[in-house]
Amino acid sequence: MNADETLDCKGLSCPMPIMKLALxxxxxxxxxxxxxxxxxPGSKDDVPKWCGKTGNEFLGMEEEGGVNRFYIKKT
Amino acid sequence: xxxxERSPFGELWATFFGKSWPMWVGGIVLAVLNICxxxxxxxxxxxxxxxxxxxxxYSSLGILSIPGLHAVTAHHYGLLGLMTVLGAFAGALLxxxxxxxxxxxxxxxxxxxxxxxxxxxxxMGIGCTVGGFLSGWPSLSGGAIFLALGFGIGxxxxxxxxxxxMENLPSMSMGKSFTLLAAKGTSGVWQPILGFIFLxxxxxxxxxxxxxxxxxxxxxxxxxxxxxxxxxxxxxxTRAFREPFMTGESEAPIAIFASLLVGLFGFTVIKYMGVxxxxxxxxxxxxxxxxxxxxxxxxxxGGIIFGLGMTVAGGCAVGTLWRTGExxxxxxxxxxxxxxxxxxxxxxxxxxxxxxxxxxxxxKVFLPDSLGYWGAVLLFLVIILLWYLFVKWNERTGxxxxx
Numbered sequence: 001m002n003a004d005e006t007l008d009c010k011g012l013s014c015p016m017p018i019m020k021l022a023l024x025x026x027x028x029x030x031x032x033x034x035x036x037x038x039x040x041p042g043s044k045d046d047v048p049k050w051c052g053k054t055g056n057e058f059l060g061m062e063e064e065g066g067v068n069r070f071y072i073k074k075t
Numbered sequence: 076x077x078x079x080e081r082s083p084f085g086e087l088w089a090t091f092f093g094k095s096w097p098m099w100v101g102g103i104v105l106a107v108l109n110i111c112x113x114x115x116x117x118x119x120x121x122x123x124x125x126x127x128x129x130x131x132x133y134s135s136l137g138i139l140s141i142p143g144l145h146a147v148t149a150h151h152y153g154l155l156g157l158m159t160v161l162g163a164f165a166g167a168l169l170x171x172x173x174x175x176x177x178x179x180x181x182x183x184x185x186x187x188x189x190x191x192x193x194x195x196x197x198x199m200g201i202g203c204t205v206g207g208f209l210s211g212w213p214s215l216s217g218g219a220i221f222l223a224l225g226f227g228i229g230x231x232x233x234x235x236x237x238x239x240x241m242e243n244l245p246s247m248s249m250g251k252s253f254t255l256l257a258a259k260g261t262s263g264v265w266q267p268i269l270g271f272i273f274l275x276x277x278x279x280x281x282x283x284x285x286x287x288x289x290x291x292x293x294x295x296x297x298x299x300x301x302x303x304x305x306x307x308x309x310x311x312x313t314r315a316f317r318e319p320f321m322t323g324e325s326e327a328p329i330a331i332f333a334s335l336l337v338g339l340f341g342f343t344v345i346k347y348m349g350v351x352x353x354x355x356x357x358x359x360x361x362x363x364x365x366x367x368x369x370x371x372x373x374x375x376x377g378g379i380i381f382g383l384g385m386t387v388a389g390g391c392a393v394g395t396l397w398r399t400g401e402x403x404x405x406x407x408x409x410x411x412x413x414x415x416x417x418x419x420x421x422x423x424x425x426x427x428x429x430x431x432x433x434x435x436x437x438x439k440v441f442l443p444d445s446l447g448y449w450g451a452v453l454l455f456l457v458i459i460l461l462w463y464l465f466v467k468w469n470e471r472t473g474x475x476x477x478x
Contacts (some may be wrong), residue, residue, distance in 0.1 A: 011178035011252025013389050013403045014314070015237070015321060020248070022322070022478030023241055026474070039254045041172040042309050045095055050322060066174055066257025 001059065001071050003035035004028075011069060014042045018050055019071070023055060028074045033059065036070040043068060091307065092170040092267070101308020108297050108304070109210060110341030113351065116151060117295040118214065118342070118365050119301070120206025121392025122197035123411075124156020126421060129414035133246030139418060149283070154291065155298040156396055161277055162302025163400030168270025170307065174257035175402045181247030186405040188413025189388025193381050198420040199428050200225065200377010201367040203392040204312035204385065205373070209331070210365050212394075213338035214449045215346070217440030218370035220458070225378015226385070230316040233386030238477055241376055256402070274299075289396065305397040310334075313385045313394050319469050323476035328466045331457050339455055347448050363441055372436035373429075388412075 007024050009017040013057065017038050027035055044061065047070045051058035059071035081089060093203065109119040118362070127150045133139035147153040167173035177183075180476045197203045202211055202222050211219030240247055281295030314327035344350070349358030369377065385391040388409040390398050395413065398406040442451035469475050 008249075008252075010254060011176050012182065012248060013176070013398065013405050013406075014311070015176065015250050015317060015389060016182070018322065019237060019241060019478055039174060039176050039252075039257070040403070041095075041167075041170075045309075049324065049326075053322060054326060063260075066254050066259050 001035070001062075002033070003071060004032040006035045006037065009036055009038040009040070009043070011039060013040050014046070017043050018046050021047065021050065022054075024071070025054070025074055030074050032074050034072045034074065036072065038068050038070065039066065043070070047072070083454075087425035092166075096304075097309040098308050098310055099328035099333045101304050101310035102330040102332075103337050104304050104308075105301065105310060106209075106334040106337035108300055109213075109338055110345070112155075112297055113342060113345055113364070115297070117324055118210035119155075119393075120152060120203065120210060120365075121156065122193070122203040122206060122417065123152035123395065124159075124396070125194065125392065125410070125413040126168045126198070126417045127153035128156070129416075129418040132414065133418055141418070142149070149291075151291070151294050155294050155301070158277070158281065158295050159305070159393065159396045160300025160400040161195060162299035163273075163306040163397035164302070164402075165270050165274040165299070165400075166303040166397075167401040168266045168273065170270075171258035171266045172306075173266055173270075173298060173402050174464075175255040175404060177253040177255070177404045179248060179252055180375050180406045181244075181250065183408045183439035185247065185387050186389070186408030187412040189384045189386070189433045190409035190414075191416040192384025192412075193388065193392060193395075194384075194413045194416035195420050196225075196229070196377045196379070196381025196384055196425065197392065198377075198417055198425050200374050202374070202377070203381060204316075205391065205393045206365065207367075207378075209312065209334060209338065210342075211367075212335050212455055213340075213342035214365035215318050215343070215442045215448075215455070216366040216370075218374040218438075221371040222369065222376040222378040222381075225375045225380075226316050226382040227383070228375075229379040229382020230313070230386045231320050231382075232379075233383045234317060234320050234477060237386070245363070250352070255466070274279075274303075280375035301393075302397055302400055305393065306401055311390065311394050313389070313391045314446070316382065317386055319466050320475055321478055323393050323470045323473050325470045328462070332463055335455070335459060339452060343448060343452055345428065346443075362443070365438055366441045368437050368439040370438045370440035373432055 048058045056075050059072040068075045112119050130141045130144055134141055134144055205220040277299050285291035315331040318324050318327045346362045352358040352361050390406055395406045395409045399410050
């Protein structure tokens with residue numbers, strides 16, 4: 001999937017990935033896609049939930065070499 | 076994509092290790108295990124493990140001499156904490172979630188500082204989020220209310236700091252990070268296999284090693300389960316305090332309420348009935364279990380310091396234990412800070428702090444003494460209800476949520 005911006009949260013643990021995601025999304029233009037790279041197992045639940053709550057569109061997650069790639073579209 | 080049909084065992088495996096458990100399920104099961112611990116000897120607590128580990132470290136290096144010191148495996152809470160780490164390690168392997176996650180250097184520093192603050196807070200205020208709150212409220216301790224209030228204040232302040240840090244000091248959470256030993260694709264099957272063997276070995280060790288002492292055997296077994304279930308449900312007290320001020324989500328607070336309610340019920344039965352006691356004197360000692368001389372200011376001060384620490388570290392005393400087992404290196408530094416500072420605080424800071432505080436600031440208050448058992452239980456039910464209403468209102472309105 002092609003993303004407009006990438007947010008590297010590898011190695012970070014809760015709550016840093018979600019806080020960084022929230023701040024980055026604030027600055028992102030509507031319709032753009034953000035790719036979040038993370039290794040915290042908690043993010044697998046937290047990212048889709050955060051999207052649901054904030055109304056941003058969760059496009060999916062891919063796992064590659066122990067790193068999770070989350071795709072989120074700003075609405 | 077059509078799902079492959081699973082065997083009955085495959086389904087069972089997927090339920091336990093395929094994805095995280097709902098946090099409230101974890102909360103309830105952990106409360107039941109906590110009640111079991113109380114029936115065996117005394118309730119669940121986290122900070123005691125670090126004190127014991129740190130004292131053993133200083134003692135082995137010849138830095139501090141601690142009279143009557145027990146080795147880690149001969150101290151109930153030293154053992155319980157160790158087993159929690161190992162149980163969480165097994166849980167992470169079984170669910171293919173283990174990896175050594177090395178964060179940027181700034182995060183490791185925050186882990187160490189957070190752990191050190193938790194060490195100060197828990198020794199000064201007497202109690203952490205588990206011993207002082209998750210066990211403290213069910214113990215009907217008056218000081219435990221102020222400890223929790225302190226956690227909330229500390230957490231709120233530290234969250235402000237984290238937001239400030241991200242805007243003004245982004246380098247703290249940026250830079251080189253490494254992830255080692257992660258389960259990659261189908262070749263990652265080594266993790267559940269190793270986890271299964273490790274878990275069996277752990278249970279055998281726990282039950283065989285302590286076969287002459289039933290209390291230690293149960294502490295070992297329950298410790299393993301605490302770690303496993305904490306990891307699988309990602310049960311997190313820090314999160315329960317933090318989330319209303321962060322995203323506003325109510326999942327973690329509700330999990331904590333569920334755990335408190337079950338604990339409150341079980342602990343009240345044990346204390347009210349004087350389970351396992353023969354005389355009125357013994358029943359009184361049992362009733363006063365986990366009721367500490369910290370009502371109210373002492374608990375509040377300690378709670379605030381602890382709340383700051385747990386939010387900066389990203390996990391409380393127990394949260395640090397299970398994330399350590401999962402391979403989160405930031406929390407390894409939190410554990411290190413905790414175990415290095417706790418014995419020093421206990422020896423050099425707490426005596427002065429305690430004597431500087433007036434008597435009214437550090438009383439032992441067992442609420443049923445003034446409110447009766449039902450009055451005390453009702454008080455906690457009302458507080459939990461009001462807290463729940465606040466959390467749900469805030470989730471809807473986002474009034475106190477920062478992100």
